[in-house]
Amino acid sequence: MEVVTTRLEGYKLLTMAANGNMVEQQLIAATQIIEQQLDAEIERMDNLDSDDLEVIRRERLAAMKKKQEKKQEWITNGHGTYSELYDEKEFFEATKKSENLVCHFYRDQFVRCKLVDKHLDILARKHIETKFCKINAEKAPFLTERLKIRVLPTLCLVKNGKTKDYVVGFTDLGNTDDFSTEMMEWRIARADVVEYQGDLLCPPSSKSSGQRMDVRKKKTIRGRDDDSDDSDSD
Structure with missing residues (x-):
């Protein structure tokens, strides 16, 4: 043996x-x-x-x-600055003119919306390839209902006229009011609407923990379904 x-x-x-x-x-x-x-x-x-x-x-x-x-x-189409859209017509025109668009649905009385404004203003100047804008949800009821926006603030991430994703509240940003601009940049980049040089699989604040996140696809702005998920943005 x-x-x-x-x-x-x-x-x-x-x-x-x-x-x-x-x-x-x-x-x-x-x-x-x-x-x-x-x-x-x-x-x-x-x-x-x-x-x-x-x-x-x-x-x-x-x-x-x-x-x-x-x-x-890009500059002619308002890229490089964080601008306000005053009605739904302006929103649809912006999605036609800009390949990449980030639109913040907000309300004036919400403090968290003002926090989002601060970060988007910085990113708008950094990412000239993308149009950064915001629209008062109360002034765009049809659009808000069409996109099923239930929580404010919500970022609508659009590429080639179709919504790629939503950032709803602060859940995907670390679930804290003290998230960094880099964290928001990473989350937006997950939808491929900004040019990003970092690791898309790992957010800036959790590189050591190896945290991974998935991006959910939503409805298009014209009501047609995207490639996969058709869930609400609640």
Whole structure:
């Protein structure tokens, strides 16, 4: 029995060694491929003539020009500032003009709505690619009912004319009035309506705990259902 056990242990050790050698060989092969790709790119750059360099320069200039034109379009559409929408018509016009939009449904007498205003004003200046605005829920009863907004403050996150998500109250912001602007930025970014460089799976205040959150999809602003969930925003 001892002989059989010894042979089994020896076989396991040989298998582990073989697997280790295989992994090592795969790493070496991957490294060689990367080195070959780098060498090929360096060689290509070294062999560029003046015409090639001119093409690259023109492409970069065209990209810069396009980016500047897009930035000017955003500014024309009210991006870069946190603005007020005075009726439902303005809301629908804004969703048509801006690919990305964050709209805060509020009431004047709600203190928490004023806290949201403070954070959105900061984010509006940071994320010029997105239009940040607010609308008094009392002045937009049809829209408020259509979007099933029951709790204030509520953020409606819109992309390409469709509501991607809602931020209802402060539950998703740590359930506290002292949440950071970074926390709100992360939560909005979960709907892909702002350009975000951080970890979308982990909020800024809970990176150490590894907390994970899901985004629920809602109805579109015109009443059609989104890809999945059709629940209320209560």
